[in-house]
Amino acid sequence: MTAVTQTGRPHTTVLLAEAVEALVTQPDGVYVDGTFGRGGHSRALLAALSPQGRVIAFDRDPEAIAAAATIADPRFSICHASFAQMADELAARGVGQVDGVLLDLGVSSPQIDTPERGFSFRFDAPLDMRMDTTRGETAADFLARADERLLAQVIRDYGEERFALPIAKAIVARRQSGDALRTTGELSALVARAVKTREPGQDPATRTFQALRICVNAELEALEQGLNAALALLAPGARLVVISFHSLEDRIVKTFIARESRDEFDRRAPMAPPRPLRLKALARIKPDYREVAANPRARSAVMRVAERTEVPA
Incomplete structure:
Protein backbone atom coordinates (compact mmCIF):
# COMPACT_ATOMS: atom_id res chain seq x y z
CA MET A 1 0.00 0.00 0.00
CA THR A 2 1.50 3.31 -1.12
CA ALA A 3 0.89 6.88 0.01
CA VAL A 4 2.54 10.10 -1.16
CA THR A 5 4.67 12.12 1.26
CA GLN A 6 4.81 15.91 1.49
CA THR A 7 7.86 15.92 -0.82
CA GLY A 8 6.06 13.86 -3.43
CA ARG A 9 8.01 10.68 -2.67
CA PRO A 10 5.94 7.50 -2.41
CA HIS A 11 5.62 5.93 1.04
CA THR A 12 5.29 2.17 0.77
CA THR A 13 4.33 0.05 3.78
CA VAL A 14 6.97 -2.62 4.37
CA LEU A 15 5.99 -6.31 4.60
CA LEU A 16 2.33 -5.36 4.35
CA ALA A 17 0.80 -8.64 3.17
CA GLU A 18 3.12 -10.74 5.33
CA ALA A 19 2.29 -8.77 8.48
CA VAL A 20 -1.47 -8.98 8.00
CA GLU A 21 -1.34 -12.68 7.15
CA ALA A 22 0.75 -13.39 10.25
CA LEU A 23 -1.38 -11.26 12.56
CA VAL A 24 -5.01 -12.02 11.72
CA THR A 25 -6.22 -15.34 13.09
CA GLN A 26 -9.70 -14.17 14.17
CA PRO A 27 -11.51 -12.05 11.54
CA ASP A 28 -14.01 -10.95 14.21
CA GLY A 29 -11.24 -9.93 16.60
CA VAL A 30 -9.78 -6.74 18.04
CA TYR A 31 -6.35 -5.75 16.69
CA VAL A 32 -3.86 -3.07 17.67
CA ASP A 33 -1.79 -1.19 15.08
CA GLY A 34 0.78 0.35 17.40
CA THR A 35 2.31 2.67 14.79
CA PHE A 36 -0.33 4.04 12.42
CA GLY A 37 2.03 6.17 10.29
CA ARG A 38 -0.01 6.80 7.18
CA GLY A 39 -2.32 3.87 7.76
CA GLY A 40 -1.04 1.19 5.39
CA HIS A 41 -1.25 -1.62 7.92
CA SER A 42 -4.50 -0.36 9.48
CA ARG A 43 -6.26 -0.24 6.12
CA ALA A 44 -5.03 -3.70 5.20
CA LEU A 45 -6.16 -5.06 8.56
CA LEU A 46 -9.63 -3.58 8.11
CA ALA A 47 -9.82 -5.23 4.69
CA ALA A 48 -8.97 -8.60 6.25
CA LEU A 49 -11.49 -8.36 9.09
CA SER A 50 -15.20 -9.11 9.21
CA PRO A 51 -17.85 -6.45 9.92
CA GLN A 52 -17.48 -7.39 13.60
CA GLY A 53 -13.70 -6.88 13.64
CA ARG A 54 -12.01 -3.83 15.10
CA VAL A 55 -8.70 -1.98 14.70
CA ILE A 56 -7.38 0.37 17.37
CA ALA A 57 -4.35 2.34 16.22
CA PHE A 58 -1.76 4.38 18.09
CA ASP A 59 0.64 7.11 17.01
CA ARG A 60 2.56 9.92 18.67
CA ASP A 61 2.75 12.05 15.53
CA PRO A 62 0.02 14.72 15.16
CA GLU A 63 0.34 14.44 11.37
CA ALA A 64 -0.43 10.72 11.59
CA ILE A 65 -3.47 11.47 13.74
CA ALA A 66 -4.66 13.93 11.09
CA ALA A 67 -4.12 11.33 8.36
CA ALA A 68 -6.21 8.82 10.32
CA ALA A 69 -9.23 11.13 10.00
CA THR A 70 -9.51 10.02 6.36
CA ILE A 71 -10.53 6.50 7.46
CA ALA A 72 -14.32 6.59 7.62
CA ASP A 73 -14.83 3.13 9.05
CA PRO A 74 -16.72 2.57 12.31
CA ARG A 75 -14.46 -0.41 13.04
CA PHE A 76 -11.44 1.91 13.30
CA SER A 77 -10.28 4.29 16.03
CA ILE A 78 -6.96 5.93 16.89
CA CYS A 79 -5.24 7.14 20.06
CA HIS A 80 -2.78 10.04 20.08
CA ALA A 81 -0.34 8.19 22.31
CA SER A 82 2.69 5.93 22.22
CA PHE A 83 2.11 2.20 21.94
CA ALA A 84 3.94 2.01 25.27
CA GLN A 85 0.70 3.34 26.78
CA MET A 86 -1.58 0.87 25.03
CA ALA A 87 -2.66 -0.98 28.18
CA ASP A 88 -3.98 2.17 29.87
CA GLU A 89 -5.53 3.55 26.68
CA LEU A 90 -7.33 0.29 25.92
CA ALA A 91 -8.49 -0.10 29.51
CA ALA A 92 -10.08 3.36 29.26
CA ARG A 93 -12.00 2.06 26.22
CA GLY A 94 -13.13 -1.06 28.04
CA VAL A 95 -10.77 -3.38 26.14
CA GLY A 96 -9.01 -5.95 28.32
CA GLN A 97 -7.76 -8.39 25.69
CA VAL A 98 -6.88 -8.20 22.00
CA ASP A 99 -6.39 -10.76 19.24
CA GLY A 100 -3.17 -9.29 17.87
CA VAL A 101 -0.66 -6.46 18.21
CA LEU A 102 1.40 -5.08 15.32
CA LEU A 103 4.39 -2.81 15.90
CA ASP A 104 6.10 -1.30 12.83
CA LEU A 105 9.08 0.43 14.42
CA GLY A 106 11.31 3.32 13.54
CA VAL A 107 10.76 6.55 11.66
CA SER A 108 8.28 6.68 8.78
CA SER A 109 8.98 7.91 5.27
CA PRO A 110 6.75 11.01 5.68
CA GLN A 111 8.72 11.99 8.78
CA ILE A 112 12.06 11.54 7.00
CA ASP A 113 10.91 13.35 3.87
CA THR A 114 9.38 16.38 5.60
CA PRO A 115 12.32 18.78 6.05
CA GLU A 116 10.97 20.74 9.01
CA ARG A 117 10.73 17.58 11.12
CA GLY A 118 14.56 17.53 11.28
CA PHE A 119 15.00 13.78 10.92
CA SER A 120 17.15 13.87 7.79
CA PHE A 121 20.54 15.36 6.93
CA ARG A 122 19.37 15.59 3.30
CA PHE A 123 17.68 18.90 4.15
CA ASP A 124 18.89 21.89 6.16
CA ALA A 125 16.16 22.37 8.73
CA PRO A 126 15.67 22.90 12.48
CA LEU A 127 17.00 20.05 14.63
CA ASP A 128 13.68 18.78 15.97
CA MET A 129 13.44 14.96 15.56
CA ARG A 130 10.45 14.56 17.88
CA MET A 131 7.84 12.00 16.89
CA ASP A 132 5.30 14.06 18.83
CA ASN A 217 11.96 9.89 21.47
CA ALA A 218 13.06 7.32 24.09
CA GLU A 219 12.39 4.71 21.41
CA LEU A 220 14.09 1.73 23.01
CA GLU A 221 12.46 2.34 26.39
CA ALA A 222 9.08 2.67 24.66
CA LEU A 223 9.70 -0.59 22.82
CA GLU A 224 10.41 -2.47 26.06
CA GLN A 225 7.26 -1.03 27.63
CA GLY A 226 5.19 -1.73 24.53
CA LEU A 227 6.27 -5.36 24.32
CA ASN A 228 5.34 -5.97 27.95
CA ALA A 229 2.01 -4.19 27.49
CA ALA A 230 1.26 -6.26 24.39
CA LEU A 231 2.04 -9.50 26.20
CA ALA A 232 -0.36 -8.60 28.99
CA LEU A 233 -3.13 -7.77 26.49
CA LEU A 234 -2.84 -10.72 24.11
CA ALA A 235 -5.53 -13.37 24.42
CA PRO A 236 -4.44 -17.03 24.22
CA GLY A 237 -3.63 -17.79 20.58
CA ALA A 238 -3.26 -14.10 19.71
CA ARG A 239 -0.26 -12.93 17.71
CA LEU A 240 2.49 -10.39 18.26
CA VAL A 241 4.09 -9.09 15.04
CA VAL A 242 7.02 -6.66 15.22
CA ILE A 243 8.86 -5.11 12.26
CA SER A 244 12.21 -3.52 13.12
CA PHE A 245 14.69 -1.64 10.97
CA HIS A 246 17.95 -1.70 12.88
CA SER A 247 19.87 -4.08 15.09
CA LEU A 248 19.16 -2.31 18.39
CA GLU A 249 15.40 -2.71 17.96
CA ASP A 250 15.60 -6.25 16.61
CA ARG A 251 17.87 -7.33 19.46
CA ILE A 252 15.31 -6.16 22.02
CA VAL A 253 12.46 -7.92 20.20
CA LYS A 254 14.46 -11.13 19.72
CA THR A 255 15.54 -11.20 23.38
CA PHE A 256 12.00 -10.50 24.60
CA ILE A 257 10.45 -13.30 22.54
CA ALA A 258 13.21 -15.72 23.51
CA ARG A 259 12.81 -14.92 27.22
CA GLU A 260 9.04 -15.35 27.14
CA SER A 261 9.29 -18.54 25.07
CA ARG A 262 10.94 -20.64 27.74
CA ASP A 263 10.04 -21.88 31.19
CA GLU A 264 11.64 -19.74 33.87
CA PHE A 265 12.71 -20.98 37.27
CA ASP A 266 12.70 -18.77 40.35
CA ARG A 267 16.19 -19.15 41.84
CA ARG A 268 14.84 -17.96 45.20
CA ALA A 269 12.44 -20.93 45.28
CA PRO A 270 14.22 -23.81 43.52
CA MET A 271 11.54 -26.35 44.44
CA ALA A 272 8.69 -24.28 43.01
CA PRO A 273 7.38 -25.12 39.52
CA PRO A 274 8.77 -22.93 36.76
CA ARG A 275 6.81 -20.01 35.39
CA PRO A 276 5.31 -21.40 32.18
CA LEU A 277 6.25 -19.95 28.84
CA ARG A 278 3.99 -17.15 27.66
CA LEU A 279 4.96 -16.86 24.01
CA LYS A 280 5.79 -19.24 21.20
CA ALA A 281 8.16 -17.92 18.55
CA LEU A 282 6.72 -18.60 15.09
CA ALA A 283 8.75 -16.84 12.41
CA ARG A 284 11.47 -14.43 11.37
CA ILE A 285 10.73 -12.88 7.97
CA LYS A 286 12.68 -10.49 5.75
CA PRO A 287 11.46 -8.72 2.59
CA ASP A 288 12.19 -10.63 -0.61
CA TYR A 289 14.39 -9.25 -3.37
CA ARG A 290 11.39 -7.86 -5.27
CA GLU A 291 10.22 -5.72 -2.35
CA VAL A 292 13.73 -4.43 -1.68
CA ALA A 293 14.18 -3.54 -5.36
CA ALA A 294 10.88 -1.64 -5.36
CA ASN A 295 11.45 -0.02 -1.94
CA PRO A 296 15.12 0.25 -0.86
CA ARG A 297 14.08 1.32 2.66
CA ALA A 298 12.82 -2.22 3.18
CA ARG A 299 16.27 -3.79 2.93
CA SER A 300 17.01 -3.65 6.68
CA ALA A 301 13.54 -4.76 7.84
CA VAL A 302 13.11 -7.85 10.02
CA MET A 303 9.67 -9.10 11.05
CA ARG A 304 9.33 -11.39 14.07
CA VAL A 305 6.12 -13.25 14.86
CA ALA A 306 5.12 -14.87 18.15
CA GLU A 307 1.91 -16.35 19.55
CA ARG A 308 0.47 -16.07 23.05
CA THR A 309 0.29 -19.45 24.72
CA GLU A 310 -2.60 -20.71 26.79
CA VAL A 311 -2.77 -19.13 30.21
CA PRO A 312 -2.71 -21.81 32.94
CA ALA A 313 -5.76 -21.99 35.14
Whole structure:
Protein backbone atom coordinates (compact mmCIF):
# COMPACT_ATOMS: atom_id res chain seq x y z
CA MET A 1 0.00 0.00 0.00
CA THR A 2 1.50 3.31 -1.12
CA ALA A 3 0.89 6.88 0.01
CA VAL A 4 2.54 10.10 -1.16
CA THR A 5 4.67 12.12 1.26
CA GLN A 6 4.81 15.91 1.49
CA THR A 7 7.86 15.92 -0.82
CA GLY A 8 6.06 13.86 -3.43
CA ARG A 9 8.01 10.68 -2.67
CA PRO A 10 5.94 7.50 -2.41
CA HIS A 11 5.62 5.93 1.04
CA THR A 12 5.29 2.17 0.77
CA THR A 13 4.33 0.05 3.78
CA VAL A 14 6.97 -2.62 4.37
CA LEU A 15 5.99 -6.31 4.60
CA LEU A 16 2.33 -5.36 4.35
CA ALA A 17 0.80 -8.64 3.17
CA GLU A 18 3.12 -10.74 5.33
CA ALA A 19 2.29 -8.77 8.48
CA VAL A 20 -1.47 -8.98 8.00
CA GLU A 21 -1.34 -12.68 7.15
CA ALA A 22 0.75 -13.39 10.25
CA LEU A 23 -1.38 -11.26 12.56
CA VAL A 24 -5.01 -12.02 11.72
CA THR A 25 -6.22 -15.34 13.09
CA GLN A 26 -9.70 -14.17 14.17
CA PRO A 27 -11.51 -12.05 11.54
CA ASP A 28 -14.01 -10.95 14.21
CA GLY A 29 -11.24 -9.93 16.60
CA VAL A 30 -9.78 -6.74 18.04
CA TYR A 31 -6.35 -5.75 16.69
CA VAL A 32 -3.86 -3.07 17.67
CA ASP A 33 -1.79 -1.19 15.08
CA GLY A 34 0.78 0.35 17.40
CA THR A 35 2.31 2.67 14.79
CA PHE A 36 -0.33 4.04 12.42
CA GLY A 37 2.03 6.17 10.29
CA ARG A 38 -0.01 6.80 7.18
CA GLY A 39 -2.32 3.87 7.76
CA GLY A 40 -1.04 1.19 5.39
CA HIS A 41 -1.25 -1.62 7.92
CA SER A 42 -4.50 -0.36 9.48
CA ARG A 43 -6.26 -0.24 6.12
CA ALA A 44 -5.03 -3.70 5.20
CA LEU A 45 -6.16 -5.06 8.56
CA LEU A 46 -9.63 -3.58 8.11
CA ALA A 47 -9.82 -5.23 4.69
CA ALA A 48 -8.97 -8.60 6.25
CA LEU A 49 -11.49 -8.36 9.09
CA SER A 50 -15.20 -9.11 9.21
CA PRO A 51 -17.85 -6.45 9.92
CA GLN A 52 -17.48 -7.39 13.60
CA GLY A 53 -13.70 -6.88 13.64
CA ARG A 54 -12.01 -3.83 15.10
CA VAL A 55 -8.70 -1.98 14.70
CA ILE A 56 -7.38 0.37 17.37
CA ALA A 57 -4.35 2.34 16.22
CA PHE A 58 -1.76 4.38 18.09
CA ASP A 59 0.64 7.11 17.01
CA ARG A 60 2.56 9.92 18.67
CA ASP A 61 2.75 12.05 15.53
CA PRO A 62 0.02 14.72 15.16
CA GLU A 63 0.34 14.44 11.37
CA ALA A 64 -0.43 10.72 11.59
CA ILE A 65 -3.47 11.47 13.74
CA ALA A 66 -4.66 13.93 11.09
CA ALA A 67 -4.12 11.33 8.36
CA ALA A 68 -6.21 8.82 10.32
CA ALA A 69 -9.23 11.13 10.00
CA THR A 70 -9.51 10.02 6.36
CA ILE A 71 -10.53 6.50 7.46
CA ALA A 72 -14.32 6.59 7.62
CA ASP A 73 -14.83 3.13 9.05
CA PRO A 74 -16.72 2.57 12.31
CA ARG A 75 -14.46 -0.41 13.04
CA PHE A 76 -11.44 1.91 13.30
CA SER A 77 -10.28 4.29 16.03
CA ILE A 78 -6.96 5.93 16.89
CA CYS A 79 -5.24 7.14 20.06
CA HIS A 80 -2.78 10.04 20.08
CA ALA A 81 -0.34 8.19 22.31
CA SER A 82 2.69 5.93 22.22
CA PHE A 83 2.11 2.20 21.94
CA ALA A 84 3.94 2.01 25.27
CA GLN A 85 0.70 3.34 26.78
CA MET A 86 -1.58 0.87 25.03
CA ALA A 87 -2.66 -0.98 28.18
CA ASP A 88 -3.98 2.17 29.87
CA GLU A 89 -5.53 3.55 26.68
CA LEU A 90 -7.33 0.29 25.92
CA ALA A 91 -8.49 -0.10 29.51
CA ALA A 92 -10.08 3.36 29.26
CA ARG A 93 -12.00 2.06 26.22
CA GLY A 94 -13.13 -1.06 28.04
CA VAL A 95 -10.77 -3.38 26.14
CA GLY A 96 -9.01 -5.95 28.32
CA GLN A 97 -7.76 -8.39 25.69
CA VAL A 98 -6.88 -8.20 22.00
CA ASP A 99 -6.39 -10.76 19.24
CA GLY A 100 -3.17 -9.29 17.87
CA VAL A 101 -0.66 -6.46 18.21
CA LEU A 102 1.40 -5.08 15.32
CA LEU A 103 4.39 -2.81 15.90
CA ASP A 104 6.10 -1.30 12.83
CA LEU A 105 9.08 0.43 14.42
CA GLY A 106 11.31 3.32 13.54
CA VAL A 107 10.76 6.55 11.66
CA SER A 108 8.28 6.68 8.78
CA SER A 109 8.98 7.91 5.27
CA PRO A 110 6.75 11.01 5.68
CA GLN A 111 8.72 11.99 8.78
CA ILE A 112 12.06 11.54 7.00
CA ASP A 113 10.91 13.35 3.87
CA THR A 114 9.38 16.38 5.60
CA PRO A 115 12.32 18.78 6.05
CA GLU A 116 10.97 20.74 9.01
CA ARG A 117 10.73 17.58 11.12
CA GLY A 118 14.56 17.53 11.28
CA PHE A 119 15.00 13.78 10.92
CA SER A 120 17.15 13.87 7.79
CA PHE A 121 20.54 15.36 6.93
CA ARG A 122 19.37 15.59 3.30
CA PHE A 123 17.68 18.90 4.15
CA ASP A 124 18.89 21.89 6.16
CA ALA A 125 16.16 22.37 8.73
CA PRO A 126 15.67 22.90 12.48
CA LEU A 127 17.00 20.05 14.63
CA ASP A 128 13.68 18.78 15.97
CA MET A 129 13.44 14.96 15.56
CA ARG A 130 10.45 14.56 17.88
CA MET A 131 7.84 12.00 16.89
CA ASP A 132 5.30 14.06 18.83
CA THR A 133 5.87 17.71 17.95
CA THR A 134 3.45 18.86 20.67
CA ARG A 135 5.67 17.91 23.60
CA GLY A 136 9.15 17.04 24.78
CA GLU A 137 12.71 18.12 24.15
CA THR A 138 13.99 18.67 20.62
CA ALA A 139 17.34 17.35 19.39
CA ALA A 140 18.67 20.92 19.43
CA ASP A 141 17.60 21.30 23.07
CA PHE A 142 19.34 18.05 23.98
CA LEU A 143 22.56 19.05 22.20
CA ALA A 144 22.47 22.40 24.00
CA ARG A 145 22.40 20.90 27.49
CA ALA A 146 24.04 17.43 27.42
CA ASP A 147 27.62 17.16 28.66
CA GLU A 148 30.40 15.46 26.71
CA ARG A 149 30.04 12.15 28.56
CA LEU A 150 26.30 11.89 27.94
CA LEU A 151 26.64 12.90 24.29
CA ALA A 152 29.33 10.29 23.68
CA GLN A 153 27.27 7.61 25.45
CA VAL A 154 24.14 8.35 23.42
CA ILE A 155 25.97 8.48 20.08
CA ARG A 156 27.93 5.30 20.87
CA ASP A 157 25.08 3.24 22.34
CA TYR A 158 22.20 4.31 20.10
CA GLY A 159 24.16 4.98 16.92
CA GLU A 160 26.83 2.30 17.32
CA GLU A 161 29.24 5.03 16.23
CA ARG A 162 32.93 4.32 16.90
CA PHE A 163 33.79 8.03 16.60
CA ALA A 164 31.27 8.99 19.29
CA LEU A 165 33.81 10.71 21.55
CA PRO A 166 35.33 12.98 18.85
CA ILE A 167 31.81 13.93 17.75
CA ALA A 168 30.79 14.70 21.34
CA LYS A 169 33.91 16.81 21.87
CA ALA A 170 33.20 18.75 18.69
CA ILE A 171 29.60 19.43 19.75
CA VAL A 172 30.68 20.71 23.17
CA ALA A 173 33.48 22.84 21.68
CA ARG A 174 31.06 24.48 19.29
CA ARG A 175 28.59 25.12 22.08
CA GLN A 176 31.28 26.68 24.28
CA SER A 177 32.19 29.01 21.43
CA GLY A 178 28.70 30.50 21.73
CA ASP A 179 27.42 28.96 18.50
CA ALA A 180 25.12 26.09 19.51
CA LEU A 181 23.91 23.68 16.86
CA ARG A 182 20.42 24.52 15.65
CA THR A 183 20.02 22.90 12.23
CA THR A 184 20.48 19.52 10.59
CA GLY A 185 22.98 21.00 8.13
CA GLU A 186 25.16 22.36 10.93
CA LEU A 187 25.19 19.01 12.73
CA SER A 188 25.86 17.06 9.55
CA ALA A 189 28.82 19.27 8.65
CA LEU A 190 30.25 19.01 12.18
CA VAL A 191 30.03 15.20 12.16
CA ALA A 192 31.63 15.01 8.72
CA ARG A 193 34.66 16.87 10.10
CA ALA A 194 34.87 14.70 13.23
CA VAL A 195 34.50 11.28 11.56
CA LYS A 196 37.87 10.19 10.18
CA THR A 197 36.73 7.39 7.88
CA ARG A 198 33.42 6.77 6.15
CA GLU A 199 31.57 3.53 5.46
CA PRO A 200 31.06 3.03 1.72
CA GLY A 201 27.70 4.38 0.60
CA GLN A 202 26.82 5.85 4.00
CA ASP A 203 26.83 9.51 5.00
CA PRO A 204 29.09 10.02 8.06
CA ALA A 205 26.17 11.64 9.92
CA THR A 206 23.87 8.60 9.58
CA ARG A 207 24.70 6.98 12.91
CA THR A 208 24.66 10.24 14.88
CA PHE A 209 21.25 11.21 13.50
CA GLN A 210 19.89 7.77 14.37
CA ALA A 211 21.27 8.04 17.90
CA LEU A 212 19.74 11.45 18.54
CA ARG A 213 16.35 10.40 17.16
CA ILE A 214 16.28 7.31 19.39
CA CYS A 215 17.32 9.37 22.42
CA VAL A 216 14.90 12.27 21.90
CA ASN A 217 11.96 9.89 21.47
CA ALA A 218 13.06 7.32 24.09
CA GLU A 219 12.39 4.71 21.41
CA LEU A 220 14.09 1.73 23.01
CA GLU A 221 12.46 2.34 26.39
CA ALA A 222 9.08 2.67 24.66
CA LEU A 223 9.70 -0.59 22.82
CA GLU A 224 10.41 -2.47 26.06
CA GLN A 225 7.26 -1.03 27.63
CA GLY A 226 5.19 -1.73 24.53
CA LEU A 227 6.27 -5.36 24.32
CA ASN A 228 5.34 -5.97 27.95
CA ALA A 229 2.01 -4.19 27.49
CA ALA A 230 1.26 -6.26 24.39
CA LEU A 231 2.04 -9.50 26.20
CA ALA A 232 -0.36 -8.60 28.99
CA LEU A 233 -3.13 -7.77 26.49
CA LEU A 234 -2.84 -10.72 24.11
CA ALA A 235 -5.53 -13.37 24.42
CA PRO A 236 -4.44 -17.03 24.22
CA GLY A 237 -3.63 -17.79 20.58
CA ALA A 238 -3.26 -14.10 19.71
CA ARG A 239 -0.26 -12.93 17.71
CA LEU A 240 2.49 -10.39 18.26
CA VAL A 241 4.09 -9.09 15.04
CA VAL A 242 7.02 -6.66 15.22
CA ILE A 243 8.86 -5.11 12.26
CA SER A 244 12.21 -3.52 13.12
CA PHE A 245 14.69 -1.64 10.97
CA HIS A 246 17.95 -1.70 12.88
CA SER A 247 19.87 -4.08 15.09
CA LEU A 248 19.16 -2.31 18.39
CA GLU A 249 15.40 -2.71 17.96
CA ASP A 250 15.60 -6.25 16.61
CA ARG A 251 17.87 -7.33 19.46
CA ILE A 252 15.31 -6.16 22.02
CA VAL A 253 12.46 -7.92 20.20
CA LYS A 254 14.46 -11.13 19.72
CA THR A 255 15.54 -11.20 23.38
CA PHE A 256 12.00 -10.50 24.60
CA ILE A 257 10.45 -13.30 22.54
CA ALA A 258 13.21 -15.72 23.51
CA ARG A 259 12.81 -14.92 27.22
CA GLU A 260 9.04 -15.35 27.14
CA SER A 261 9.29 -18.54 25.07
CA ARG A 262 10.94 -20.64 27.74
CA ASP A 263 10.04 -21.88 31.19
CA GLU A 264 11.64 -19.74 33.87
CA PHE A 265 12.71 -20.98 37.27
CA ASP A 266 12.70 -18.77 40.35
CA ARG A 267 16.19 -19.15 41.84
CA ARG A 268 14.84 -17.96 45.20
CA ALA A 269 12.44 -20.93 45.28
CA PRO A 270 14.22 -23.81 43.52
CA MET A 271 11.54 -26.35 44.44
CA ALA A 272 8.69 -24.28 43.01
CA PRO A 273 7.38 -25.12 39.52
CA PRO A 274 8.77 -22.93 36.76
CA ARG A 275 6.81 -20.01 35.39
CA PRO A 276 5.31 -21.40 32.18
CA LEU A 277 6.25 -19.95 28.84
CA ARG A 278 3.99 -17.15 27.66
CA LEU A 279 4.96 -16.86 24.01
CA LYS A 280 5.79 -19.24 21.20
CA ALA A 281 8.16 -17.92 18.55
CA LEU A 282 6.72 -18.60 15.09
CA ALA A 283 8.75 -16.84 12.41
CA ARG A 284 11.47 -14.43 11.37
CA ILE A 285 10.73 -12.88 7.97
CA LYS A 286 12.68 -10.49 5.75
CA PRO A 287 11.46 -8.72 2.59
CA ASP A 288 12.19 -10.63 -0.61
CA TYR A 289 14.39 -9.25 -3.37
CA ARG A 290 11.39 -7.86 -5.27
CA GLU A 291 10.22 -5.72 -2.35
CA VAL A 292 13.73 -4.43 -1.68
CA ALA A 293 14.18 -3.54 -5.36
CA ALA A 294 10.88 -1.64 -5.36
CA ASN A 295 11.45 -0.02 -1.94
CA PRO A 296 15.12 0.25 -0.86
CA ARG A 297 14.08 1.32 2.66
CA ALA A 298 12.82 -2.22 3.18
CA ARG A 299 16.27 -3.79 2.93
CA SER A 300 17.01 -3.65 6.68
CA ALA A 301 13.54 -4.76 7.84
CA VAL A 302 13.11 -7.85 10.02
CA MET A 303 9.67 -9.10 11.05
CA ARG A 304 9.33 -11.39 14.07
CA VAL A 305 6.12 -13.25 14.86
CA ALA A 306 5.12 -14.87 18.15
CA GLU A 307 1.91 -16.35 19.55
CA ARG A 308 0.47 -16.07 23.05
CA THR A 309 0.29 -19.45 24.72
CA GLU A 310 -2.60 -20.71 26.79
CA VAL A 311 -2.77 -19.13 30.21
CA PRO A 312 -2.71 -21.81 32.94
CA ALA A 313 -5.76 -21.99 35.14
